[in-house]
Amino acid sequence: MAVSDGGGAGPGLPDNRPIIEVENLTVTFGAIRAVRGVSFTVRSGECVAIVGESGSGKSVTARTLFGLPGSGATVDATTLRINGRDALTLREKQWRAVRARLGYVLQDALVSLDPLRRVGAEIAEPLRLHGVLARDRVPARVIELLRAVGVPEPQARAAQFPHELSGGLRQRALIASAIACDPDLLVADEPTTALDVSVQAQILRLLAERRREGTALLLISHDLAVVATLADRVLVMKDGVFVEDGPVAQVLEAPSHPYTRALLAAIPGAQSKGKWLSLPTGSAQADPVPAPSTPGPGEVVIEARGLVKRYGTRIAVNDVSFQLRAGQTLGLVGESGSGKTTIGRLVLGLLTPDHGEALVDGVAWSRMSGRRRREVRRHIQVVHQDPLSSFDPRFDVRQILDEALLVGGVPRAQRRARAVELLEQVGLDETMLHRRPARLSGGQRQRLAIARALAPGPRVLVCDEPVSSLDVSVQAQVLDLLVRLQRETGLAYLFISHHLGVIYHMSDEVVVLNDGRVVESGEVGQVFTAPRAEYTRELLAAIPTIRVPAGAGIGGSHAEFPQEATS
Amino acid sequence: MRSRRAAIGGRLLVRLATSVMVLWGAVTVSFCALHLTPGSVEDALVGTTIVTPEVRAQIAVDYGLDRPLLVQYGAYLGRVVSGDLGYSYQRHESVVSAIGAGIGPSLQLAGAGMALALVVATVSALTTAGRARWIRGLASGAELVGTSVPMFWVGILLLTVFSFQLGWMPAVGGDGLTGLVLPAISMAIPVGALLSQVMREGLERVLQQPFALTARARGMSDGGVRLRHALRHALLPVITLAGWLFGMLLGAMVVTEKVFSRPGLGVLMLDAVHGKDLPVVMGVVLVSATVYVVVNTGLDLIYPVIDPRLREAT
Numbered sequence: 109m110a111v112s113d114g115g116g117a118g119p120g121l122p123d124n125r126p127i128i129e130v131e132n133l134t135v136t137f138g139a140i141r142a143v144r145g146v147s148f149t150v151r152s153g154e155c156v157a158i159v160g161e162s163g164s165g166k167s168v169t170a171r172t173l174f175g176l177p178g179s180g181a182t183v184d185a186t187t188l189r190i191n192g193r194d195a196l197t198l199r200e201k202q203w204r205a206v207r208a209r210l211g212y213v214l215q216d217a218l219v220s221l222d223p224l225r226r227v228g229a230e231i232a233e234p235l236r237l238h239g240v241l242a243r244d245r246v247p248a249r250v251i252e253l254l255r256a257v258g259v260p261e262p263q264a265r266a267a268q269f270p271h272e273l274s275g276g277l278r279q280r281a282l283i284a285s286a287i288a289c290d291p292d293l294l295v296a297d298e299p300t301t302a303l304d305v306s307v308q309a310q311i312l313r314l315l316a317e318r319r320r321e322g323t324a325l326l327l328i329s330h331d332l333a334v335v336a337t338l339a340d341r342v343l344v345m346k347d348g349v350f351v352e353d354g355p356v357a358q359v360l361e362a363p364s365h366p367y368t369r370a371l372l373a374a375i376p377g378a379q380s381k382g383k384w385l386s387l388p389t390g391s392a393q394a395d396p397v398p399a400p401s402t403p404g405p406g407e408v409v410i411e412a413r414g415l416v417k418r419y420g421t422r423i424a425v426n427d428v429s430f431q432l433r434a435g436q437t438l439g440l441v442g443e444s445g446s447g448k449t450t451i452g453r454l455v456l457g458l459l460t461p462d463h464g465e466a467l468v469d470g471v472a473w474s475r476m477s478g479r480r481r482r483e484v485r486r487h488i489q490v491v492h493q494d495p496l497s498s499f500d501p502r503f504d505v506r507q508i509l510d511e512a513l514l515v516g517g518v519p520r521a522q523r524r525a526r527a528v529e530l531l532e533q534v535g536l537d538e539t540m541l542h543r544r545p546a547r548l549s550g551g552q553r554q555r556l557a558i559a560r561a562l563a564p565g566p567r568v569l570v571c572d573e574p575v576s577s578l579d580v581s582v583q584a585q586v587l588d589l590l591v592r593l594q595r596e597t598g599l600a601y602l603f604i605s606h607h608l609g610v611i612y613h614m615s616d617e618v619v620v621l622n623d624g625r626v627v628e629s630g631e632v633g634q635v636f637t638a639p640r641a642e643y644t645r646e647l648l649a650a651i652p653t654i655r656v657p658a659g660a661g662i663g664g665s666h667a668e669f670p671q672e673a674t675s
Numbered sequence: 676m677r678s679r680r681a682a683i684g685g686r687l688l689v690r691l692a693t694s695v696m697v698l699w700g701a702v703t704v705s706f707c708a709l710h711l712t713p714g715s716v717e718d719a720l721v722g723t724t725i726v727t728p729e730v731r732a733q734i735a736v737d738y739g740l741d742r743p744l745l746v747q748y749g750a751y752l753g754r755v756v757s758g759d760l761g762y763s764y765q766r767h768e769s770v771v772s773a774i775g776a777g778i779g780p781s782l783q784l785a786g787a788g789m790a791l792a793l794v795v796a797t798v799s800a801l802t803t804a805g806r807a808r809w810i811r812g813l814a815s816g817a818e819l820v821g822t823s824v825p826m827f828w829v830g831i832l833l834l835t836v837f838s839f840q841l842g843w844m845p846a847v848g849g850d851g852l853t854g855l856v857l858p859a860i861s862m863a864i865p866v867g868a869l870l871s872q873v874m875r876e877g878l879e880r881v882l883q884q885p886f887a888l889t890a891r892a893r894g895m896s897d898g899g900v901r902l903r904h905a906l907r908h909a910l911l912p913v914i915t916l917a918g919w920l921f922g923m924l925l926g927a928m929v930v931t932e933k934v935f936s937r938p939g940l941g942v943l944m945l946d947a948v949h950g951k952d953l954p955v956v957m958g959v960v961l962v963s964a965t966v967y968v969v970v971n972t973g974l975d976l977i978y979p980v981i982d983p984r985l986r987e988a989t
Contacts, residue, residue, distance in 0.1 A: 174891070176888060176891055176892060200896075200897070204894040205894070206894075207892055207893065207894035208893075210892070211892075212888075212889060212893070214885045214889055215885070219884055219885045220889045221886055221889070222886045222890070223886070223982075223984060224904075224907050224908060224981065224982055224984075225904075233890070233893060233895070233903075234893040234894065237894050237895055269984070271983075271984050282889070285889075285893070286893075
């Protein structure tokens with residue numbers, strides 16, 4: 109439905125009207141130059157993607173298009189035209205009219221929809237604000253919009269609050285509110301980052317549908333694979349500038365900038381198995397990958413036998429069994445709510461199963477005395493998704509490691525030296541000792557969390573979504589670090605993730621979970637290339653994949669693991 | 676739907692039961708205070724008043740002092756529940772009528788002061804949150820002054836200017852609306868300053884949230900985002916604090932009442948403490964506790980209305 113004059117071209121009416129024209133855009137916050145002279149155009153019916161890591165300036169660029177770059181920002185450009193209007197001279201009131209023709213979708217709808225207001229009220233808001241409909245027709249339009257974005261039972265959903273909806277439905281509702289006024293351009297800033305793969309696929313399909321209807325799309329993401337499925341053109345952003353700009357096929361197949369190549373190489377999955385994900389820097393480049401300290405799989409260190417865990421009437425874990433051997437990685441993969449984290453806690457002996465047993469070195473937690481349990485805990489450590497909240501914020505790095513070393517029984521006199529060793533082992537150094545975790549970057553924090561987990565001298569690490577909150581390239585470094593540590597020390601990993609690519613890259617064996625049940629398990633290549641269960645096939649089909657041509661500019665720096673090379 | 680309503684009803688019952696327990700505790704404490712006061716219970720009750728032996732005998736009968744302590748306690752509870760808070764031998768009236776005369780002006784003053792404080796805090800927080808540094812500096816400076824100056828000094832200042840010099844307001848008495856203006860303002864200044872600080876902080880946190888950005892990106896005006904989205908989020912901590920402050924105010928009002936020569940619970944309490952008039956002290960304590968409990972129970976029931984996420988919480 110056409111809402112105002114100049115409203116988007118209908119289907120079958122292709123016009124190449126530029127909606128966004130940006131030339132030489134600069135956004136500064138005091139001394140910080142977040143965006144440094146970028147130029148791009150988005151035309152109607154086109155999908156342009158900006159790819160970059162956190163801090164690259166991609167979100168600031170998007171927000172500038174709405175006249176909302178953030179407080180204290182100075183915007184400068186040769187040209188900044190939105191829908192043909194010169195946005196550089198707009199006053200606040202005129203901006204509001206410009207925004208009426210744009211839609212904005214942010215990462216997590218749980219915080220992007222007002223949690224205190226009903227979903228329907230949020231979707232109705234733009235309709236009421238811009239007076240595009242008679243008041244009495246608004247509720248019907250809200251239902252229509254919810255139906256259009258594929259929300260079942262729209263009537264009931266409109267009356268609910270955001271926290272009562274699932275992540276996927278919430279994101280759909282947010283998109284419904286963004287398209288309520290039939291915008292010419294939809295800006296989606298990390299629209300699927302917080303979602304499971306299958307939900308992500310649905311949301312991407314929904315966005316593709318909007319585009320077919322004639323809405324221009326500006327996708328912002330840190331994940332090249334996500335944008336590859338949708339975008340016509342990709343702009344790779346780094347430190348406030350576009351380092352690469354071209355059609356999607358060209359950027360993916362013949363990347364011209366080293367940074368783009370690094371981003372591509374950092375994507376974990378089938379193609380990356382047995383390779384380093386991050387390009388080694390400096391002297392590390394010459395380092396050969398150390399051979400595994402113990403050849404072949406060792407003895408069973410962790411075993412789950414028919415684990416069952418109930419929360420009230422809900423069965424979180426239902427008859428789960430697996431074995432983890434020394435020097436091996438077992439991947440637990442499933443969507444949110446599949447019971448992964450509960451299994452991790454059962455294995456750590458932090459939860460007691462209702463049925464079945466979790467065994468460490470052949471002894472069940474339930475058979476151990478309190479003292480024995482504490483002794484065993486030293487040997488099985490955990491790395492969480494959000495390391496910051498797992499550190500006492502008042503501790504500095506030294507105190508964090510000191511505490512872990514104390515647990516490991518290291519005498520006080522040796523702890524400092526050992527702490528420095530641990531830091532070096534994870535790629536940090538002595539200068540970090542007196543920093544507080546809040547002042548470390550995301551990657552450094554996760555390295556510190558790994559160092560802390562290593563401190564008591566464990567034989568098993570339970571990694572619960574250890575890279576899920578990290579950018580692709582930082583994720584690559586952390587995954588590489590985990591692989592290197594395993595090769596050097598023969599650690600066993602129980603690796604929990606919802607990310608199939610990460611699981612494929614890291615695991616020797618994999619257990620696929622759905623609703624607390626084991627859907628399929630076995631050798632990772634087998635499960636991922638020839639899945640037997642329907643559910644696994646669906647999961648795999650939902651992954652946005654990009655065809656990375658063999659050795660696309662990655663060159664010889666991409667070392668292979670010796671073990672893989674010889675097998 | 677029905678089970679949800681039942682759950683809400685259940686929660687309501689639990690909350691009310693807790694309130695009753697708190698009040699019961701207050702009654703018990705004041706009963707203990709009576710019996711732990713050095714000297715006989717009769718002496719404690721009459722305080723500094725000289726009474727005839729007949730009155731003392733009457734007290735012993737009324738309070739059943741010859742019976743076991745537990746029976747006395749039961750009888751005391753029964754009297755309190757039926758609304759009999761005892762007799763003040765100094766004021767020669769029942770405690771209920773003494774409090775009855777004071778509670779009206781007190782509630783008026785506390786209510787008017789709190790309402791004014793809330794309005795001032797809301798307006799000032801809404802207009803200054805997230806603004807330029809100098810505006811926020813100015814506002815927080817004013818708030819610091821507001822919370823720091825003593826209430827009686829503000830009262831005296833207001834009286835000097837508006838009553839004695841300009842003659843706009845009556846200088847004494849608590850009759851009618853005009854008598855309420857100056858005392859309410861003098862109470863609202865420190866309270867409003869404190870609430871305004873809390874609210875601005877809350878608003879600034881909310882305005883940073885993605886949904887505030889989303890609302891602005893929809894084309895909503897800055898004022899609209901503040902009023903329609905942010906305000907409700909910022910209200911929760913303010914309401915908690917306001918409930919607590921209301922209880923405080925009832926007790927802290929004595930200074931304001933003295934300065935403006937108003938009747939009220941504060942003055943009643945002060946006189947009772949001076950004259951060791953224990954029945955009145957105990958009565959005021961019980962009434963204050965009741966007001967406090969009622970206000971806070973009411974607020975607890977309001978939270979889930981404001982924040983739907985609290986409705987599912989056990």
